[in-house]
Amino acid sequence: MAGGTFTSHNKVRPGAYINVRTNNLNVTNEGISGIVTIPIVLGFGPEKTVIEVDSGTNFNRIFGYSLDSPQLLLVREALKRAGTVLVYRVNEGTKASAELAEELMVTAKYGGERGNEISVVIQPNVDYADTFNVLTYLGVDLVNTQLSVEGAADLIDNDLVTFSGEGNLSTTAGITLSGGATTDALAGDYADYFNAIAVYDFNTLALPIDDQTTKVAGVNFIKALRDQEGKKCQIVISGYRADHEAVINVKNGVVLEGGTILTPAQAVPWVAGATATAAVNESLTYFTYEGAIDVHPRYTNSEIITSLNNGEFLFTEKRGTAVVEQDINSLVTLTVEKNQEFRKNRVLRVLDDIANNTKQVFEDNFIGRVNNNADGRGLFLANRISYFTALQDLGAIEDFSSDDVSISLGETKDTIVMNAIVKPIDSIEKLYMTVVVQ
Template sequence: MAGGNWSPTDMPVLPGLYMNFVAAAGAAIQPGSRGVVVAPVKAHWGPVGEFVEIADEKSIKEKFSLDETGGATAYTTLFLALLGGPKKLLAYRLADSSAAAAKVTLKNTAETPADALVLTAKYPGERGNDFNVTVQASLVDATKKELRLYESTTLLRTFSIGDGTAAAAVAAINEDGDNKWIVAEKVADGTMADISGAALGGGKSGISSITNADYIAATEAFEGQEFHVLTLDGVTDPALRASITAWVKRVRSEGKGIIATLGGPTTDDKASDAVAKANARSAACNDEGIVNVGSGAVLGDKEYSSAQIAAWAAGLIAGQSISESTTYAVAPFDDVTRRWTRSEQEQAVRSGVFLLIHDGRQVKVLRGLNTLVALKEGQNSAWKKIRTIRVMDQINADLQRAAEDNYIGKVNNTAEGRLALIGACKDYMRTMAQSNVIEGAGYDVILDPAYYGSAPSRKPEPDQVFLQWNARLTDVMEQIFGTFYVQ
């Protein structure tokens, strides 16, 4: 869909709804609940270059495996993101050109045994090397054969292959809707020879040569997917962080309202100058669409870097309702890897660092901030809050969808048509007010006086409509001040 920002001196060409959010004196706009997290991961199993929905820890195991040796990141990244509570989590597996699926070739019972059946793991990766197969007479009916698939010594599936021919085996394996592990290909006719523990081999995960370019290439696929928060899988390379930041800035300017959560390595999190390092990361990003996690955390007997905790932050941001804030949100961790002092925490807030703290009882988010420090033209301090950006993104997405579905190319640009559009927009604002996202009084949608009225500065083209939105954001309590008089 076309959309994004617009400028009177450089009008867009594509049809679409273009929205500028500009701070009125003393006014702002508020946050909304988004929902979908996307996370690129590295794994020893699972589809490559596809979006895979992850609902729970069990589905991580089934779709990617829990093995994190050799640079795999799927389990930690997806587990932490789930802990944050997103409404939907999409994993996207990366792999380099060396990735290969494990396979084994089985022979028939001809006088001169020949290769008859090739079994190949469904996905590239080293997990397939743990598979092995046994072909033998059925334990129930000795006149029939069965093929049993094991992962090491664990039975995954038993396929009934009838008369034991290669063709019967192909049908039984490939037409089994519950088969998640192998595919079969007939090479020659004939009955399958009995065999025990024939191991699949040659599977490669394609992890070792993954580069920043693979992550950048993945963002091309992300642009065509509907999601709201992006997190990386614990990578901390500054060049990649800069590339992701530049990409987020571009797609946000084009109307795709996403937020990315990033972080740093454990060495930075626990360094004596950890504060300076975290602050420097935020300063390098300086954008409302980037959240920089500044602290690592401990869960059980395992420490996680701030780059890994960024996955939890992504789930938290995506999963909150439209009226919630991440400020003081309770985290599931036992401790942080470094406890920042009061003055350091103040520096974090001023520098746009998303910090986890331990308050003596529990771990929680200090303040729900993005990395925006130096305000751009038309922005005010509300733009520094994650909640505000989420709301603006939600409003923009809702109005974009409504405009494309019901107005653009469908309604005549007459006074009556414009009134209908304004009426629908006001109804939407009313629902936002009922949700306590904007204040219930004082919001309005009108034709922009700069383009309509007795003395417009510019006359719209016949296919253009210019609206002016006025609303005042609500906000959550983040600072409470009081004076106690003692008598």
Template sequence: MAGGNWSATDLPVLPGFYMAFRSAATAAIGQGARGTVIFPVKAHWGPVRQIVELGSENEAIEAFSADDSGGATAYATLRFGLLGGASKLLAYRLTDGTDAKASITLSDNATTPADVLKLEAKYSGERGNKFRVTVQANAVDSALKDLKLYEETKLLRTFTFADGSADAAVEAINGDAANKWIVASKVDDGNSTLAAVSGAALAGGNSGLSGIANGDYIEAFAAFETQSFNAVALDGVSDAALLASAAAWIARIREEGAGAILVVGGGIADDKAADAVGKAVARSAAMSSEGVVNVGAGVKLAGVEYSSAQTAAYVAGLIAGQSLSQSTTYAPAPFEDVTRRWTRSEQEQAVRGGVFLHVHDGRQVKALRGINTLVSPGEGQRNAWKKIRTIRVIDTINADLQRTAEDNYIGKVNNTEEGRLALIGACKQYLQTLAQAGVIEATGYDVYVDTSFAAEPDQVFLKWEAKLTDVVEQIFGTFIVQ
């Protein structure tokens, strides 16, 4: 799918839908489905280096477990993304390549036991080391055996099969659709009778977390490009070199037409430092992009402190999950407090410096102002580009119109006056929908052929004109006492 930005001096070669946004002719916002956030995560369970789609906390626990020990980040990261309001999460489990599956080999009951059945955890990771198996005679039918699978002391599943057959055991375990934990394979027939076992532990599981490096995250970014998403955040990592790589990556894919926003943050020490505002502003200055949001304050939830880098997952969910007519400014948050309460002057410095901040107003925690890291707008931009809402609007209109053009117009409509009128009519109808929803001003929007360019027979240059609406963020009043 080709698309992205274009310039009059360097027209694209590939067929596709190309748009350029100018402050004098701001393109309008879209109505496409939103709410998808993508995360790299570290976990003790789950598919490795694969995109896993999740829609609830229970699904996140089932996919990656709730174990956040030893550097695992999946549960907290995905939970925060859902708390923010994302409707869909795409998670990618990182490892350093040393991850391994826990396993155990069961023997027969011969005088000289022979290995007959191997049980292996479905996924690599230390969670598999908590699995225990018990093999015993079935209490009702002596011709059957039960293999009970436990996670520590919790019974996960009982597999019942004909006694004396490793093949029957394999079929019972692998053929059970409810089995999400182990895979069985026959080693040998043996004497056809499994030996009784009580609480034997699987071993050898390794999560592959200790050696995860920036290169593993960069590899994840490449995988993300195969997906459609609205926001992306890291899993609490705040390494400056990695953040720079992530910002460069998001800048590239945005240039290529992927309207996604990266959300980053800092470590807990920076969040609570005396010069926390300076550190956060410096981080924003290093990014300085309409496509990057920098969270400046950590938060407290259920008595646990989370860094601004961890809170970035929540903000990514908030950005993706809101409707296009909403703003993140003053959006209430589910946290009980922030890890450091900033003074008014610090808050003002943060806003001027492109820092997204959570504050406690004495009653609740809320977002201060919905801004990105763009401090000095570039060519073709204006101050509105500093607002998250504006960028979401621009990104969505781009995605919506590109999808419509590819599905219904490119390669399907003749480049005649009639065909161009059909395309323009569809675009105007789209803008009318946005105007009715209050996303753009109800008057003054238009779509027309841009005659300032000499179009080739297979090219159409269009201009969209619309005025974006905004939300009330500042109220100034004068109270006259008589």
């Protein structure tokens, strides 16, 4: 569906075009929630494909690794908070293979070095003469069993391998595949990812990489989604001062239980997951990073203040845990249309929810279905008043009245114009206390 921002009433496609701004420089969510997308480099799994996973997914069968493996650390950190992760294997590789019998080949389903740890065992079936059981292993784990196989024509591809050719089966203690190789991801691979994920709905994009050129491409991609497609989402990166409310710039990492040190880039997925899951009435300030016992590196008070002023999202140590110092994005340049409040992610979540929800409701219930007369506009007005009232009941906005929303006929007969005034609520973060001793 069409959407985005507007400068004049000259749009061609039907859709909801929404501007959000402030008017000065004073210092129920029906949409998606808890969805993170992340591109990762892996040694196995579907290449250049968006795969939806959650904490209950069988990762071994899809990616060749368990969720607690080092290879899936980034996904594991995202799932500490996210309900759903859209994983995209951004690299490719050479498929491992082996000869099971003369003219009969077994080949890893996907390219990559993990395919070299796949083996196939052929055993005689004790119940049916002249048939075999074919077992597929990943390392020491049995992944697939085919019983009573008579010949090559009866073999069925499974999650790990494909079979090809002809030939007679014979007993073998185990044939291990070889020749699998993993290739690195290049800039063009990440461009493919941005194109692929653009048609999906998500709250945050985690980009845990070091390449600055790809970071710039990712930031520009999210800006385009917000301004041209009307999809209000954020990107989480590290080491890049984007000076934009849609970009969260992670400054440091954490130390996990057991001593594993996560770099800022490796902490990006957790921040993306926590941000995606946070409600419109919730701030991540002083939010605890699950499983973390310290931050790395630590910073002094003056360094923390400098980082916050630079729009950097950082962790601080608090009594044996790692907490979010302040839930902010990278915006530092304030304007008449984007004041200090736009730096706070809680406020931005409210504004983004208003835009996303209005777009969704308008597309699903009003475009092409409702007359553009007083009654039709009144229906949309009533819907929006109900929505803003629900936000106020949640503690996301305050001081709202029905007079704060107006809907009128636009410049053409198929256009309506909506104006709304909202006052987002932020969380308590600072205490100034004076104690008088008598």
